[in-house]
Amino acid sequence: MDRIICNNCGAEFDKSEVKCPHCGFLYAPGMEKKYMGDLEKTREKLDVVDDEARDEYKDEAKKSGKKVLIILGVVAAIILVVVGIAKLQDYLLFHEKISAEEELLWQQENFPILDKYFEEGDYDACFDIIYDKKNEDHHFWDWQHYEEFQKILDEKFESVTGGESG
Numbered sequence: 001m002d003r004i005i006c007n008n009c010g011a012e013f014d015k016s017e018v019k020c021p022h023c024g025f026l027y028a029p030g031m032e033k034k035y036m037g038d039l040e041k042t043r044e045k046l047d048v049v050d051d052e053a054r055d056e057y058k059d060e061a062k063k064s065g066k067k068v069l070i071i072l073g074v075v076a077a078i079i080l081v082v083v084g085i086a087k088l089q090d091y092l093l094f095h096e097k098i099s100a101e102e103e104l105l106w107q108q109e110n111f112p113i114l115d116k117y118f119e120e121g122d123y124d125a126c127f128d129i130i131y132d133k134k135n136e137d138h139h140f141w142d143w144q145h146y147e148e149f150q151k152i153l154d155e156k157f158e159s160v161t162g163g164e165s166g
């Protein structure tokens with residue numbers, strides 16, 4: 001160990017001492033060393049605290065990130081449920097209007113009438129039935145002459161709008 005002579009009393013003491021153990025005279029290099037040592041220790045402690053704080057912050061960020069994801073998930077689920085219910089209601093309302101059974105009965109009753117008019121060439125009568133407001137929800141596309149009738153309507157329409165010469 002390095003020894004030093006006290007400037008005040010001449011006693012010998014260790015270099016690492018802050019002051020002379022005999023007279024109490026302050027020893028500057030020792031003080032500085034101790035101070036720097038303490039500073040280093042403090043800094044190490046602060047680093048540890050800093051690391052801990054950073055880890056905590058990371059954990060906190062992870063947690064809050066998870067929270068945000070959970071909230072987003074819940075919101076998305078709610079939207080899906082709401083949209084799903086609305087769609088289901090639409091579907092039920094549409095199918096409540098006329099059940100398949102009712103539609104079939106209606107067709108069995110009315111399609112023969114349409115067939116009769118169609119075969120007689122009374123397209124106006126067919127038109128009146130198909131475009132009657134009270135029949136608007138029925139499935140006329142199931143009628144055997146529906147496509148044929150649409151073609152006839154198109155031709156009639158063309159002859160009315162473009163057939164000045166005919």
Ligand SMILES: [Zn+2]
Pocket residue numbers: 006007008009010011020021022023024025
């Ligand atoms: Zn001394």
